Amino acid sequence: MSSSTLSESEAREMKAKLDKDGVDVDTIRDILNLLLEKEVPVQVLVETKIGVTVKGKRNDADKKVAKLASELTSKWKDVVARSRQAGASNESEEKPKKSAEPSNGAEKVKTEEKVKTEEKVAKKPVKPVDGKRLKVRGLFEKAFADWKGESDVDKNELAARIETAMHEHFGGANEQYLNHAKSVKFNLSDPKNPDFRSKVIHGEIDAEDIPKLSSGQMAGKDKIEQKKANKEDKIFQDKMFITAGNLGAESDMFQCRKCKQKRTTFYQKQTRSADEPMTVFITCKNCGHEWRDGG
Ligand SMILES: [Zn+2]
Incomplete structure (x- = not known):
């Protein structure tokens, strides 16, 4: 040389x-x-x-x-x-x-x-790594630089790999590319989502896969969605219990607002149109307090 x-x-x-x-x-x-x-x-x-x-x-x-x-x-x-x-x-x-x-x-x-x-x-002819692309790399580098964990990874190189993969995936520094860059940057720096940055730095998420991730996937929303679905499931099951003809049955599904006990009975009534949820009328078996729920 x-x-x-x-x-x-x-x-x-x-x-x-x-x-x-x-x-x-x-x-x-x-x-x-x-x-x-x-x-x-x-x-x-x-x-x-x-x-x-x-x-x-x-x-x-x-x-x-x-x-x-x-x-x-x-x-x-x-x-x-x-x-x-x-x-x-x-x-x-x-x-x-x-x-x-x-x-x-x-x-x-x-x-x-x-x-x-x-x-x-x-x-x-392809444009050179222009200002836009360098700026995107800079954003990722900054997000990595703020990371406090231990790693031997060359974070600037990692930033460039992600940017390059995105550039290839979206076919240039176009609007989609820029939107995705914003989303990646946000999720890499989001203090509520430290998992994503750590996984990227540790190679648990491949730099080359990042262009394909939705912002929801980066945010770990899958987990949150699942929790929400489970919760809705529980509510649905409770509703089924109510509508399954357990009228007058004792249940621990409701807590009395007055005495805080959970021994109640209930009955339900369709208060509005048929496709809307039923209103449940609840009576505390302990203190006799009555209230309504839903509807
Ligand atoms: Zn009570």
């Missing part, structure tokens, strides 16, 4: 340094300057997600860092765009094997698995 081309391992190393907490401004500037001098092949960008990290520095408090990050981001955007165009217009060409030769940059990207996959999804 020539010294002017950034290797994947170099990129990973730099990304790790940039991602580290409390790294000093001079180091960041040095890394960004170095990156600007280097040719960064698309596959390195795709594999390492260093672009996501650099993009995050565009609003850095240090003006020089912010400027370098912006420059790099637009330079890499072009690299990705060119490679996509090359990939899309050469579809009939035989797919070259992954070469052991040094890469000379953007033109080599046809070898990239990712580009191939995207060719399948969209026959026309």
